[in-house]
Amino acid sequence: MNRYLAGALGGLLATVPMTIAMGRLHKRLPREEQYPLPPRExxxxxxxxxxxxxxxxxxxxxxxxxxxxxxxxxxxxxLWGALAPKNQRPVAGGMAFGLAVWAASYLGWIPAAKVLRPATQHPARRNLLMLAVHCIWGASTAGWTRLLTEPRTHGFARKANRG
Known part of the structure; x- marks a missing residue:
């Protein structure tokens, strides 16, 4: 599968566990920090x-x-599909990419567009929540992208030679 398409599908699928984790972790925040999460804001x-x-x-x-x-x-x-190095550790690279997406968004374009205050002006626990779910998203995106572009590495493809 094309790496761009695999990355897009991987990012879409990875948003499922990310969203579930966001909801569960949001409920664990102190009451005063349980205002809507950034996607809603x-x-x-x-x-x-x-x-x-x-x-x-x-x-x-x-x-x-x-x-x-x-x-x-x-x-x-x-973007991950375009930039991801082949045959590297997808989980670690994906987590790093997830953190980069968080930083570019919540410290970059979102405050620059005056949509939200920068992450530095939000409670630490909310930032930790968002960092954690971006790690989940990044690792999952990388895993899905690798599965879709290199299925033989996961045992889903037929072996070329059966000996």
């Missing part, structure tokens, strides 16, 4: 800036948040 900000009809109701915003979150996971996964 970003979606609300973008929707508020839209000059057209805005979605109404919590269900619509939740669905839009999830759609945007999964689309961003797929888009970032495409």
């Amino acid at each position: 970003i979606t609300e900000d973008v929707v508020e800036r839209m000059p057209v009809n805005k979605p109404r109701g919590d269900t619509s915003l939740t669905q839009l948040t999830l759609a945007a979150h999964f689309a961003y996971g797929a888009a970032a996964g495409t």
